Amino acid sequence: MTPSDPRPATGSPHPGAPHSGEAEQMPWHRRVIQHLLYDRSIDRTRKARARIGLAALVFASIYAIIAGRLVLYAAVPDTHIGRRVGGSDAVATARPDILDRNGEILATDLKVPSLFAEPRRLIDADEAVELLTAVMPDLDTHELRERLGSKRGFAWLKREISPKQQKEIHRLGIPGVGFLKENKRVYPNGREVSHLIGHVNVDNQGIAGLEKYLDSNGLADLHRAGFASDRQQEPLRLSVDLRVQHALHDELEQAYARYRTKAAAGVVLDVNTGEIVALVSYPDYDPNNPKEALDPDRINRLTTGVFEMGSTFKVLTLGMALDGGKFSLNSTVDARGPMHWGRFKIHDSHAQNRTLTLPEVFTYSSNIGAAKLALAVGVEGHKAYLRKMGQLDRLRTELPESAEPIVPKRWGELNTITISFGHGLSVAPLQALMGIAALVNGGWLIRPTFLARSEEEAKKLAKRVIKPETSVAMRYLMRLNAEVGSGRKANVSGYYVGGKTGTAEKVVGGRYAHNKLLTDFIAVLPADKPRYAVLIMLDEPHPTSDSYGFANAGWNAAPVAGKVIARIAPLLGLQPRFDLPPADQLILGRGGRTASADVTGSVRSSHGH
């Protein structure tokens, strides 16, 4: 470049000569670079101008886009609003009331204020923390500060505060702090209904019991869709009778103390409809304070626990024997000595060491007798029968909590022998009660329910499992046992109670422990035409001062059942009847002295010893 050529690159009228001259002055590598970068022949000034124009165009469109976005925000404002509030902050929604069969309220919603903050609107978070903790000292200062310090649009501070607290906080006049009316679930009957009704979490979502059943049957969907916010929902009517529930609860609580048990549980079941009239598993918890429910001792033993039921299972075994046709009430079983099976020996606890009739097998609760009856039916027949009676599959009711029976994996003759008298097969007590109810209600297996239903509805769902004649014989046996057998302590006069005891040694560390018992009693009333079945189960009862050191079912579960029946029978509308004829006449309809009467006669006389 020379000073003599002042405008070399700005569109000179003579581009050729000076340029080439200069180009030749440049070192060769510079020329290569120039060529590679820019191309030689093109007028770079014109190119630059065009490209500046392009830049202007690009900027114009960028600013147009920005302006367009601004206009869009102004014109269509709601596209971005509301995206900040998360689902977890949803206000607790309404639930339907839960009523007992007579319309008494078991669970309902109350409107209570909840305290929230909008941290973004807070002017001074520290001041707010100070004022709020002054009114509600139970608030965690650290957590409160954290919540108020966050930049969220919404944060709960305390759910469900009292109206007094609400008034005081309102008076503080803190901007950015407000109240929302929420629905709080309330259980006016507290722990009396705990296990069957379950409970809800702080967002009013059912997490246990029938409350969870409500959610999993459409209520949760309603909540999500936002339709469950008002109180126009149909109340849920249960089969439970609150008065019966109370009586049962009260008696079990007393039994719990009296026999110093680990647990005491009971069910009252309508055998014709499958309705559960009362269900208590003590110790229980207060659904208004569901934290207690986490204690493993407080589980619902009737549906979520499985147990070897002991001799009550003989009801099922006798039913099987009689229904199969091989045996009648007059059949006899050889029980002259202990039964040997391989290296095992089966004893009777009330050994008679003679041939027993079927009713004697039942009333003496003979293990040998039950085992021989079951062996006569055979392993496969026994299994098929128990499956038919619903003892081998998980019983599902409305309660979400249920347990699977523990069935032996390899079921041989020894299993059949032990299961015939209630060992070696663990079932949920409610399940056993269902099977026994089917044996006395005319032969219909009806799945228990917590919801009110009529007999017709139940019959539609019912499945015939045994012949009606067998059911009549079973009623007789149950009644006979209450008159002369182990169930005498439950024989409340006037209500014609029938029943069977069961005592099982609990398995501790793989062995049967002689001092850890599970006792139960299953009663039917009235035995001639059963309407209700009552199950009482005591977990590890201890002997009392007047039980001569015994802790068998006849000494605890049976008398508890008697007390319960005496209290609940009037509530259930059962008419007391007195001076009824003996069981063989009333139930079997046999007039005078017949062959079977001899049988019962001998039973009576031998018990008299």
Next chain:
Amino acid sequence: MVSRAERTPFADWWWTVDRLMLAAVAALMLAGIIFSLAASPPVAGRLGLDAFYFVNRHILYLIPATAVMLGVSMLAPRTIRRVALIVFVVSVAMTVATLFFGAEVKGARRWIILAGVNIQPSEFVKPSFVILVSWLFAESLRKSDVPANTLAFVLLATVIVPLVMQPDFGQTLLATLVFCALFFMAGMRFVWVLALAGIGGVGGFVAYETIPHVARRINRFLDPSSGDTFQVDAAVESFVRGGWFGRGPGEGTVKRILPDSHADFVFAVAAEEFGIVVCLMVVALFAFIVLRALLRAQRSDDPFARFAVTGLAILFGTQAAINMAVNLALIPAKGMTLPFISYGGSSMISLAYGMGMLLALSREQPRAELLSSDLALAGRPL
């Protein structure tokens, strides 16, 4: 009124400078003061300062800024180059110094304290860098014996390396972008444009892969639920709440929770209080300044002035566009001030310096002066 009859230096300046652009910049500065009144008291309150602390400082910074702008706009192109060289050398040295002496703020060392004043030297690197690169490209156009292209790339490296080490992803991006734009204006072949775009893509990918906070910001932009998009959400809420005409001065609430309401997010605060119509006016002012500068550059006969004005306009326009786009959640969050409106001393004076040079170089120059400047340019490199 300044007389045309008397040729005083001021009259010369007055009649040749782009007065409309000057007015537009003045309007931006005024808007900056008004927005600062709205946006900065909550920030000051949060920091426990006097409510008008930032407003006062903002106005205080505007005085030297205006002086710098007007002063620089009166300089001749040759002086501008010389000053730019000095500013460049000093500010690059200081940028390097931040790596050793800088205070670490939010994970990066960008600030240096000089005589009790916090200075972000990288702000001053940008405009002086543009001037030097423009000069080099103008030289390359002239085919002088200065190894212009090589020098230009050396300059780019000098600027980028300390910025990457700070690390300051935004400024790196801006410097590279302006450099590429100038290179493009200088008539680079189109293949190189594609190559540069490719390198940019690779660089972006490397940044995404190796710098966690860059990756986080981009992920958050692509999928807002993946992280805390609080600032951007609040900004958007601000626009929506503002609507066409705003809630009225002092009626904004989102500004209380926006961490940088007086700096990077002042645009959103302005929207809530003064309305989107006012925001559109601000956008129009920026667009006016950028487009007018570019069109004047297009007409300019002096290659250096053409490149320099283009470069400064692109720098200014890109910075404004990035800030507003972030406010509007159009691009991933990137800290960048809104020229002449956001609070920030270094940024303000650097912008005034850049704008002053833009005004000076876009002055209408008589042919004779251009000739003489070219002569001077030819005689001495600076």
